[in-house]
Amino acid sequence: MHEFNRPSSTPGTSTLLRIATAGSVDDGKSTLVGRLLFDSKAVLADQLESVERVSRAKGLGHVDLALLTDGLRAEREQGITIDVAYRYFATARRTFILADCPGHVQYTRNTVTGSSTADALVLLVDARKGALEQTRRHLAVGQLLRVPHIVVAVNKIDLVDYSRDRFEEISADIVRIAEGLGVPSIHVLPVSALVGDNIVERSDRLTWYEGPTLLQLLEELPPADATEHSFRFPVQLPIRPQGAARDPRYVEYRGYAGQIASGVVRVGDRVVVLPSGRETTVVGIDTADGELTEAFAPQSVTLRLADEIDITRGELIAGVADAPEPTQDLDGMVAWLAERPLRVGQKVLVKHTTRTTQAVVRDIDGRLDLDTLRPQHTDALELNDLGRVRLRLAAPIMGEPYSTSRRTGSFLLVDPQSGTNLAAGMIRGDEAFSDEAAVPLDTTLNWSI
Template structure:
């Protein structure tokens, strides 16, 4: 079975945590003692129903305030597919948490309260998911029970959001009317909305096609580790030299001609090994060990690609950066450490081109710095060349993180727009 990673986003009290709790409950993915604890807490709080949002809002502050603060990861499976859920916070002050949760997602669910319609926060969430190139977007119009399951209200929200989404790069957009509290159209089709002809949310999650989302054209293999078993008891392993890493793009097969960067030397793949033995092919996001026919000086941070399909080799890049540091601002001449795939390099901020208002999409070209949860376009200069693709083409070789050298803490996440 393949794995679908999806993130949820929505404004405060739109029902994200309740929706995830409903998915876990109706798909029988929670234990009896978990359910008993939730029922007990619900009674203590005086609610007349079992508050399923308590399954995900684990922090005490979250329960007290009724909001999601941290990114909560939950796991469940159906006979068709395994799922990893990232319940991301919707409030603007937790933008960095949403960026973290959605950065690896195959699909994003944006919840909208049927009573309130498309809010400023809804537009911000949609923009962030498309900025992060999440391939599939589901707009779940929640709390349909509070608008008498009105088809007219659902269509009104659909038309308004479709008009806004036309300004974004949303490739796959699906609308589903639901009631997370009562389970309408969450796991099974709702009898209260006979006018809705689509599938339930879980059915859509089980059947959405994600295999073609990964880049299977551009071969990219960042080397993570060189395997030389010097102390091997097996004599045949004394000459073993393998290059371990995760395939970031394309398909690799024994006999394929490949090029090593930065040397530019070419050779062929001798074999592809995995924990389970030799493989006939490897593709993203598999982690494998590659052996080459020729001895080439390869180390961590190098890249294996095709001779006629190479990434950009650049020391100066333009990127959209989401700043995640509290108390420290990103500004020109800031010096940081940049980690891209398996390569780490020091970098300096050459220029801040503009700061982006994620609510209005307005570009402030007079901005001189980025603060916590702000996003802007910057130009970075690194001390050594990086092997990069545009983020729109490959999320793995087009993304990076920025690290504070003094604290070793992650202070920013970037998406490469252009390489010089």
């Protein structure tokens, strides 16, 4: 029998932290990522030689660390990040998976992708320009996606002579925007990615700053612990061994494979299968390495149940005590990622966990105005808009508010013809289905989630 230790949520002791970067074009995201990799000794010798060679070919007087992440030819030619670049590095205290996301408004969809699984969002702001519209958009995306920690790095502080007044001015503006968006907590610190000030090592030129360096802060941030939530297991595949008809050892075997979305399950637990509502007991937990007596998110396992129940892909196994209610009405916030606008009456596919069903757009309740940070009425959502929609589904899903669970509270809107992703969505609470409980669009930004 194999036993696994649950991930620790104690600050600084977790083995893994997922990070995403965001910010406007030319704020220095790729340079900051390259600096983190370089100063933490996570760059191989041949990688550094290649970057030095390309930097010389471009006529630069310094090593362009942005080339460590801008790997596409178009990115190097244009000097911008287009796709999400994933990099892995580790320190003595923590292992990191870092997603370097594009800053251009055209690629906001990539920022949504990179931030959707992040434990921390590092948002860069150019010290010369301050907070821009894209800064507000990325803060809004971070809040909507419920990224546990948002870190704002005021970059290029060297280009404003390490001015404390300028940093405090930008910091106050960022905090004001974050409070308006409902961001629960935010960290703001001054850095220079190009020079290396306050990235990994403290800087003698920032003696007025008494906080941690960026790496120190990232090492201390506690990750989100999916085991703290209720048990949720979207079924991916019913398992019946192909040799069951010939080998008597497998005749009775029936299991249900998938990845635990949240919580913990143990042999002997009472569970319910949704949407049918049939209750049963977990009698076995199997993995490729053998049987377990307990499993937790995000492990991939096969559950064996006491009763023979007709269970297919897309159904949900949950704890009996606090199982979600299946619903065919979906109220959520979406980040619209398609060129074609979303309109009332449009037919889409909704992908929620392992379940995909047809749906129709019943209503569009508004979009977020990034200038005023308030909702405004609209009859359509355009590319990169953040808006609230109501959908009617052809089959029920077992959704929960995104504020409760990032896994079972998220969904995708998919084009039925092409299969392309149209929007990333976050489910609102049950109270949102009541017209009386709906927040007027002209009153408060807490309308978001």
